[in-house]
Amino acid sequence: MASTAMSPVRGQAGQAEDFVIRVEDLRVEFRTPIGVSSALDGITFEVPRGKTLGVVGESGCGKSVTGLxxxxxxxxPGIITSGRVLFRPHDGSEAINLLEYERxxxxxxxxxxxNISMxxxxxxxxxxxxxxxxxxxxxxxxxxxxxxxxxxxxxxxxILQKVGMPNPERIxxxxxxxxxxxxxxRAMIAMGLSCTPDLLIADEPTTALDVTTEANILELMRELQQEIGMSIMFITHNLGVVAQMCDDVAVMYLGRIVEQASVEEIFYDPKHPYTISLLRSIPRLGTNRKEHLEVIRGSVPDPYTRVSGCPFHPRCPSFMPGICDKVYPEALHLPSSPQHLVRCHLYNDLNHQEVATSSGDKSS
Amino acid sequence: MVNYVLRRLLYMVVTLFFISIIGFFIINLVPGSALDARINQLRAQGGEVSYQEIESLKARYGLNDPIPVKYWKWVSGVVHGDFGESFTYQEPVGSLIWSRIGFSVLLSSFALIFTWVVAIPVGVYSATHRYTVPDYVITLIQFIGVAVPDFLMALILLVVASKFFHTGVGGLFSQQYQNAPWSWARVGNLLSHMWIPVIVIAASATAWTTRVMRANLLDVLNQQYVQTARAKGLREAVVIWKHAVRNALHPLIMTLGSLLPSLISGEVIVSIVLNLPTTGPLYISSLINKDMYLAITFLMALSILLVVGNLLADLLLAWVDPRIRYE
Structure with missing residues (x-):
């Protein structure tokens, strides 16, 4: 299920699951005349074979760049400065580092x-x-x-027939x-699937569509995934779509993965204050009309400046002075569920199973 | 589509009709004509014969007729292929133009081919290598190409050609081939003289077209479908030439519309400087000398080429871009 990514405690999760793509410490910089912007700041994750990984985050957090x-x-002017992208084909052969290939x-x-289409x-x-x-x-x-x-x-x-085109010859x-x-x-999906890839990277494929069409397309993608047995990396900012589509979720903020877990844990037991805030800012049916929707205060900082410590600290409701603005948090495996990874100082003390903080309670 | 073309052809005829009326009227507004000069000459010689001759000339050219009558006479001639007679050259307008139009078309066609063959690849290279040293060099040359006036470039090339290549300069033929019958040697001689005017005529157009090509391609390269093409695993050359360039050609095709008339009038200054037997200088002199029939015939020829050129450009555009379909 959840990946064993973001290493330090790797292997603890038992047998290493088969992955299609394993990204390790990937860094991408945009070197422009105004300065260098780190689009990806060392991200690590895996897409398990046959599963769907959702990558969520605000605009500009590096979701699309990851796919590209x-x-x-x-x-x-974006360049990949370091990292590895390991791809393991379905025939079971050795994983290949795609970044060693010439561009x-x-x-x-x-x-x-x-093998990989987008x-x-x-x-x-x-x-x-x-x-x-x-x-x-x-x-x-x-x-x-x-x-x-x-x-x-x-x-x-x-393949046009397969993606549900009414009259494939005419189309x-x-x-x-x-x-x-x-x-x-649908035509794009047909193009992406025409060579039965191992991995489909879908970069917000339904954002520009109305909800009915969106539902159709998502349904279609799920069906085809079953049929071909491919993995999907689903890039989106729509948490509703994530809930429908994904097995695992990686939450990104400013070029880093801040939390990664199975879809159930992300929705029912989110840990990172950013994830919690994201989930709270979704409007829900049945809530009081007069109540204001929660927002994350502030906005994404200018990409050319570097935020010290945890990049989320200026906006974080659980900001702890002296720590959060000084030290960059390591990725932690939660003792209660080892495949749940979070980068936050709140969970630094691994002995505490349940950390009582203001952000601990969740609304569901 | 057929309906569209037919409708456009009909519009063209109407447009040309109005151009002919307005053009003819304006040309006749100018007091005096090339004929007056000849009449004065004859008067100076004096005598009864001359007087009669003047009267016969006036009658022949209908100089005393009101403008509508003149127009009617001219139009009914044109329908039969008679474009009137040039006052200054004392030759039928038709044969005057025809004897020169071949060289004009030849020169301009070469210039056009040169422009496209150079500008498209250079523009593509410049766009795909943006902000590199070769791109800066190309940009610099482009600005020089646009900024240097035709006649100056013609003079410079003349000097270069005579100093370093020791070729005969000016005109389209060396002396011994001037009036010789057509032969391979004469064709070779023509080509050896052509490169200077071709480069001069094409220079600024090439520079401009390269610039347009670069700017357009840069726009297109940012389009999502270019990324899609790359994500498919296509070679970069295919991505550029199949998917990007075709979408960047629109403005180049639109300029074709105005290009046809410039085929016969565009190289005026160059032709004068290089002493080329083309139609451009003839057109200018007809306007200066108030050579009425020659001028109006030129005007009509240019107008026809303009409307035909625009129609061709529109059709070509529809062929390149399937989104453009005329109803």
């Missing part, structure tokens, strides 16, 4: 789209307006699976602008 970094597609080299290109937030702009949907899906198949155009077309129509010859947003996202 796995494929070595971080746009300039635009044949090996890296052979992994993109074939779909993006904006279905309106992620398909090229100049080519038919079929052409764009066929392109990936021709690259990774077969050189035969006829066969590629058959496969493309097949194959349609241009993106002739399709609705939901249809385009």
């Amino acid at each position: 970094a796995i494929l070595q597609l971080v746009p300039l 635009m080299g044949a090996d890296m290109r052979g992994t993109r789209g074939k 779909i993006f937030q904006e279905p309106m702009t992620s398909l090229n307006p100049c080519y038919t949907v079929g052409n764009q899906i066929k392109e990936a198949i021709l690259l990774h699976q077969t050189k035969n155009h006829k066969e590629a077309k058959e496969r493309a129509i097949d 194959f010859g349609s241009y993106p602008h002739e399709l609705s947003g939901g249809m385009r996202q």
Whole structure:
């Protein structure tokens, strides 16, 4: 279930579960004329095989960059400064560090789209307006699976059928602008799945869609996951979607993972003050109208300045002066559930099973 | 689509009709004409013969007719392929233009091909290597290309050609080929003379087009679908040339619309400096000398090329970008 990531106590969780992707201490910097911004500041996590990992956080916390970094597609001036991205193919062979591949080299290109594919937030702009949907899906198949155009077309129509397109032959010859947003996202998913990848990185795939379409797309992704047996890394800021889709959740703040646990624990027993605040800021049915929705005070700090100590401390409701603003918290495994990781000084004392703080109670 | 083209053709005819009326009227507003100069010349020689000749000239060219009658006479001639007669050259306008238009089109076509063949790859390179030394060098050359006036560049190239390459300069042929019949040697001689005017005519257009290509491609490279293409595992060359460049071509195609008329009038200054037998200088002199029929014929030719060019550009745009479909 939960990963054994964020090492110090690794192995304690029993047998090392099979993973598809294991990211270790990944760092990405954007070096611009105004300064250096650390988009990812040493993140470590695993996506277990066949499972779905949700990556959540506010805008600018590095969720999307994480996905792009796995494929070595971080746009300039962003560069990956250190870390490893271990990929283990489904045939059981040794894990490969993808960052050792040359960025635009044949090996890296052979992994993109074939073993790991990615779909993006904006279905309106992620398909090229100049080519038919079929052409764009066929392109990936021709690259990774077969050189035969006829066969590629058959496969493309097949996959379009699978993603629930009403008339796959017609859609194959349609241009993106002739399709609705939901249809385009289906086409994107078809493109992503056309080579039956081991991992699908879905970067906010339903953010631009209305809720009905969103529900359809999520349902479709779950079905296809069952069918193909792939893993999904689901990047989103929508906690409702996380609850529906994910097995594990990693909560990110300012380029770091602050809490990581199974989806149940994140929702029913969140530990990090940031996670707790995030969950409290979701509107709920049945709550009193006059009550104000809780907000996280302050806003994400300027990316070019470095916050000392815990990056969340200026906004944290449980801020402890002298510690939080001085020392960067280590990742801790909670004694009560070893696969639950949290980076917070509140839980520093491992002997205390239940830490009584103001943030300990949760609203559910 | 067929309906659209037919409708556009109809609009074109209407547009041209109004241009011809307005153009003809304005050209006739100017007092005097090239004919007056000749009449004065004849008067100076004196004598009855001359007087009769003047009258016959006036009658022949309908100089005393009101403008609408003149216009009607001219239009009914045009319908039969008779564009009137040039006062200054005393030759039919049609044959005057035809004898020169070949060189004009040849020169300008070469210039256009040169522009695109150079500007598109250089613009793409410049965009994909943004903020590197080669990009800065290209940018510098572009600004020079835009800033240096045509005639100056023509003069500089003339000097360079005669000093360092020892080729004959000016004109389109060396002396011995000037009036020779067509042969391979003559074609070779033509080509060896062409590079200077081609470069001069194309220089600023190339610089400008490179700039536009760079800016557009930079926009397109930020688009999500470019990232999608990379995420598929495509080679960078395919990502750029198949997915990005095609989406960056729109402004280049739109300039084609205004490019056709410049094919026959654009190289005026260069032609004068380099002494080229093209249509540009003829057009200018017809306006200066008030050579009515020659001027109006040129005006109409340019107008036709403009509207046709725009139609072609619109159709080409629809072909490149499937989102553009005319109803």
